[in-house]
Amino acid sequence: MNKRGFTLMEVLAVLMLLAVVASLSIPGIRAVRYEIKNGQAKVAAKKMVEGIKYFRQMTRGGTVNSFGSDGFDPNSLENIEEEECEGGMNTGIPGREISVGIRQLFACGYLSPKDFRGVPYKFYYVAIPSSPDAPAIPADKQQGDIVLMVLGQDGAGPRYAHDKYAIYIDDRMEPIEYEVED
16 A cells, blocks of 8 residues: 555644744844844944044034934934935034034935944933933943943843943944943
8 A cells, every 4th residue: 555645643743843943943043133233233333423523524523412312213214315414514614613413414424324224222422421221331441432322222132121231432433342230
């Protein structure tokens, strides 16, 4: 007699094996995804500092306003392409007081929205972190003036939650990672 097909027991054994393999691999896949998002946040933070420095150089001392105590959420860039660049931002006229908000840096091309979309972190532009959400920077981690602080939001992963982990970018463009100790 020629047997065709699989028995119910064989199918159930294969499904059970697949379920075990899947249950073991999902946490690893999530961890890799969070590491990728964290890497994207570091790159985006460095690009933001570069954009701010380039703006200051082009305007010969123009300033970027603080992002406020709530920080800058990159997911708020939906209609940034529709905003117009304020006139005179690229003139570089000495002595002219130029002060802009972070959205103007995107509108004028100093920063690209594509570098920040989908990054589950908030950015804080500070000399020293002053946000109530910000963990204190330990003295041994401070290497230069802190220019930018990056804190994880929903989607960053449990290891990178805003109350457990922070990235600081100092004036030398060096990222300083810090895990908050309980």
